[in-house]
Amino acid sequence: xxxxxxxxxxxxxxxxxxxxxxxxxxxxxxxxxxxxxxxxxxxxxxxxxxxxxxxxxxxxxxxxxxxxxxxxxxxxxxxxxx
Numbered sequence: 001x002x003x004x005x006x007x008x009x010x011x012x013x014x015x016x017x018x019x020x021x022x023x024x025x026x027x028x029x030x031x032x033x034x035x036x037x038x039x040x041x042x043x044x045x046x047x048x049x050x051x052x053x054x055x056x057x058x059x060x061x062x063x064x065x066x067x068x069x070x071x072x073x074x075x076x077x078x079x080x081x082x
Contacts, residue, residue, distance in 0.1 A: 001023050002020065002022060002023040005020060005036070005060075005065070008063055008065065009055070012055050013038075016040075016048055017040055017041070018048065019038065020036060020037070022037040024037070025070070032071070034070045035073045036056060036072070036075075037074075037077050038074060038075070038077065039076065048076075049075060049076060056072070057072055060072065
């Protein structure tokens with residue numbers, strides 16, 4: 001799933017100097033979540049997370065990436081996490 005999303009997004013995140021670190025699709029209770037973890041060589045603030053979400057969300061909608069209903073959850077990788 002990670003590779004597919006990276007192909008769809010292409011280089012659209014390059015200007016923000018971030019990249020997709022991981023993608024996790026999981027169910028919590030009755031809700032599906034598509035968690036997109038981003039990383040950068042620099043610190044990622046909440047404004048950058050919002051910008052990334054605004055780029056990724058319409059791409060996912062247009063491509064109908066996941067057929068089921070889900071919540072898109074974009075967040076930054078914690079520094080020091082492996």
